[in-house]
Amino acid sequence: MNGNNPDYPLYSISEIAKRTYQLSLATIGLGFLIFTYYCLMGLYHTAIMVASFCCGIGLILFLKSKHFIRNTKLPIIAFVSLSLIVFAAKEGAGTGQYLFYFPLMIAIPVIVDNQKTYLKKIIFYFSITAVCCLICIVVGIHHQPWEPLPLNDQYKIFYTNVVAAIISTIAFAYINISLERKYLEELIEQKNRTITSRTQFLSTMGHELRTPLNGIIGAINILKNGNNLPEQQEYFEILKYCSDHMLHQVNDILDFNKIEAGKLEIHPIEVNLKQLLINSTIPFANMFEEKNLELKVEIDPELDLIVLADDVRLIQILNNLISNAGKFTSKGYVKLTVKTISKSNGILRAGFWVEDTGTGIAKEDQEIIFDSFGQVYDETTRKHTGSGLGLNICLEILKLMNSHLELKSEKGVGSIFSFDIDFNYIDQQLPEQQTLPKEKADLAGMKILLVEDNQINMIIAKKILMDFKGDCAKAYNGQEALDLLEENADFGIILMDLEMPVMDGYAAIKEIKQRWPDIPVLAFTATLMDLEMLEKLKAIGFADCILKPFQAQNLLAQIKKYALVASL
Incomplete structure (x- = not known):
């Protein structure tokens, strides 16, 4: 951190000057108390020296306020260190002036700004203090005191100095710890602000x-x-x-x-595990066929049951692993194997293996690929392979599932990624949720209101809906949608964007649910959705959401799932 940067007030120059000023005033205050005590004991010469000491520190602060000197740290440290030597020369070592070097050393890190030269300054100031401390002890022991004190007075001054030095050390140590804690809290807050800002920025950029x-x-x-x-x-x-x-x-x-940002969460739903696994491999058929690779799938028949699983995240893990395997395999096969490891007391443990006959990963690189943005240099392709995010994301998702990812690989032979997951399973099958006739494969007779401000997305979505024989009306904002509904509300479903001019989807859905509550409305958005946001959308009236970019068959399936049967 830069000590001159106002964005970091804990280590700004003004803050350091303020601390130095406060500690100097505290020293003057303590000196005044000692001065009063010595006066009450009749030790007037020592009291005068303490008063002179306090006046010296006050003079330095005065000169700083009048801009005669720019920096008070070095003058104060040097003045205090030399003053203690003078005290030792006057009174001898028996009064324990050297004890005050301990709180002085504790105070040094508090008043030194954390710049690039921080360590050098700390060493410099510590060196001055340490050398002066040794000189103080030597002078006190070997130098004839200027004012020999009775033994009784020496004891009084010694015990006073001990108490004052201990109190000062404790106070400065507490201040040091408090400032460090404040600094760490500021760092954490700064990090959270950065993550929040970046999250908002990436969310907007994602859209x-x-x-x-x-x-x-x-x-x-x-x-x-x-x-x-x-x-x-x-x-x-x-x-x-x-x-x-x-x-x-x-x-x-x-x-x-x-x-x-700590916002990635697992949200299990009831799914057929075997069917989910089969579906996860379908998108890779064309890719593997083009590369002349064999995609092998071996799924245990016992997995044909309903489990509680986050289908989106599980498919994301498998997609990353299968995609990576296919990317770095030029001949042979990629194989997904899922087997039942154990099944009892409502808990199913399934083992997952993704095996390939690709380039493999050298032993020294196997740790790198799991790091954020970690990449492996492949000598055969003369390039870095992979973006370095996929496997790290898999690791984090599996952590949330109380699992971990293991790798067995040999350079030039292939790799096997594996993990185990425990699922809660349900004995009965899920009933089919279907609002349209099962045999119907299109949207013939369906009236659909498409609310979308982006003309390109409007053209694309309308073309796809028309290809499915849907009757599509269009509106470019929420107000236009309400006007169309006023004229004729005979729509089986509404697809509505969230971010639109004039009236956005959030405002429009409230009006629609109040006036036409029976018409299902799907959020049609490019915003990356999580369960929390989806629940908020459902709470204000949306039935579900369709994420852009969308696949035509997914769009068809969502419409068939929620559209009104009466409209056909």
């Missing part, structure tokens, strides 16, 4: 990045499904891969930020 990505990914999917020349299909695949990869990186950064 701003995911919004155009929604348009890119949506347009690519529409073009891929159209009539294209064979050579164009290859370019669409490249565009899709790049946009999906960018979305993955954005989500990783936002998740990593949540981890640092």
